[in-house]
Amino acid sequence: MALKGKTAVITGSNSGIGLGIAWELARAGADVVLNSFTDRDEDHAIAETIAEETGVTARYIQADMSKGDDARALIEKAGACDILVNNAGIQHVAPIPEFPVEKWDAIIAINLTSAFHTTAAALPKMRAAGWGRVVNIASAHGLTASPYKSAYIAAKHGIVGLTKTTALETAEEPITANAICPGYVLTPLVEAQIPDTMKEYGMDRETVIREVMLTRQPSKQFATVEQMGGTCVFLCSDAAAQVTGTTISVDGGWTAL
Ligand code: NAD
Numbered sequence: 001m002a003l004k005g006k007t008a009v010i011t012g013s014n015s016g017i018g019l020g021i022a023w024e025l026a027r028a029g030a031d032v033v034l035n036s037f038t039d040r041d042e043d044h045a046i047a048e049t050i051a052e053e054t055g056v057t058a059r060y061i062q063a064d065m066s067k068g069d070d071a072r073a074l075i076e077k078a079g080a081c082d083i084l085v086n087n088a089g090i091q092h093v094a095p096i097p098e099f100p101v102e103k104w105d106a107i108i109a110i111n112l113t114s115a116f117h118t119t120a121a122a123l124p125k126m127r128a129a130g131w132g133r134v135v136n137i138a139s140a141h142g143l144t145a146s147p148y149k150s151a152y153i154a155a156k157h158g159i160v161g162l163t164k165t166t167a168l169e170t171a172e173e174p175i176t177a178n179a180i181c182p183g184y185v186l187t188p189l190v191e192a193q194i195p196d197t198m199k200e201y202g203m204d205r206e207t208v209i210r211e212v213m214l215t216r217q218p219s220k221q222f223a224t225v226e227q228m229g230g231t232c233v234f235l236c237s238d239a240a241a242q243v244t245g246t247t248i249s250v251d252g253g254w255t256a257l
Contacts, residue, residue: 002237004029006131007080011035011065011118012088012110014043016187017137020225021085021232022058026050028233031057033078035088037064066109071117075125082129083236084122086115086159087137091189093148093196104151111155112162119166123175132175133236136163137228138247140183140216140254160247167245176244178235183251184213186222219252 008025012018014036022032034047039062051058063074065088075081089111092103115136126132141149142156159179166177184190190213197208214220231250234240249255 002028003083003233006030006082006236007033007078008083008085008236009033009035009075009078009081009118009122010085010087011063011071011074011114013085014038014046014060016189017182017185017225017228018085018087019046021087021135021137021229023050023054024226024229024233025083025085025236026054026056026058028236029056030083030236031080032059033074033081034058034060035063035065035074037066038062065114066106068113068117071114072121075118075121080129081122081125082131083133083135084118084126085135085137085232086118088114089137089152089155089189091149091152091193093193095148096150099150107151108155108158111152112158115159115162119162119177123166123170126170126175127173130174132170132173134163134166134175134177135232135235136160136177136179138163138179138181140181140249140251142179142181143247143249143255146216163247164245171244174241176235176240178240178243178245179247180228180231180235181247181249181251181255182223182228183217183249183254184222185225185228187225216257217252217254218257221252223250223252 008030013034047058047060063070139156142160163179
């Protein structure tokens with residue numbers, strides 16, 4: 001229960017990696033604030049389940065990370081914000097000349113600009129509390145590129161830069177900022193890419209996973225949401241107090257290639 005008494009706000013956490021991180025932070029004792037742009041009973045029910053099973057306070061706050069005002073309002077409504085996890089993200093795949101401008105704008109807004117807004121709103125709270133952790137969920141695509149994901153790759157490289165800048169602006173304070181760079185994790189975001197890839201390559205699901213996705217990942221395995229959560233708990237621990245401004249790859253060796 002190393003994080004008892006801390007409050008963590010995790011953007012985009014009603015599914016996938018964000019939800020996995022919320023669970024692991026709660027298991028480590030942190031109160032958690034979950035978020036997405038929807039406001040369904042099932043979103044609030046997820047928070048209730050976490051609270052029941054871990055004994056922490058867990059709340060769900062609706063806020064649309066494509067809107068700067070919503071992103072800042074999320075941090076205000078959360079009250080305390082000792083740990084900020086910028087995780088909300090979307091993806092679109094298309095060659096640059098055909099890439100829809102509205103998709104570019106949405107990806108940059110949700111995957112990158114929202115983190116600027118939440119960080120701007122959270123740092124004064126961390127300074128007042130005398131402790132803080134910013135954990136940005138970048139990607140192996142924040143360190144490498146591949147074709148057809150221009151907006152996503154630009155946003156993920158951007159969030160690595162924002163992470164380093166946040167770390168330098170807080171370097172003399174008990175606040176750290178780091179980015180986790182996941183490789184492939186089988187979440188709804190990745191599931192959504194499989195049918196189109198099957199069509200494009202004329203492959204079945206298993207072949208797409210083996211021959212298209214996991215060829216980038218030398219471990220030949222998907223990473224898990226629990227592994228992302230465990231890495232986040234480490235970055236929030238005292239052991240990581242001098243770890244700041246860096247990226248931690250959890251990618252089965254992708255970026256070692
Ligand atoms: P996911 O689709 O399960 O999760 C994305 C989350 O963002 C969801 O909770 C969704 O509701 C939320 N979201 C989307 N639009 C939003 C908006 N406008 N406002 C608020 N929340 C919004 O996918 P995931 O794979 O868990 O992705 C989480 C993060 O991890 C993303 O930033 C993604 O880029 C990153 N990532 C994922 C992988 C992977 O292989 N799954 C790899 C590297 C990085």
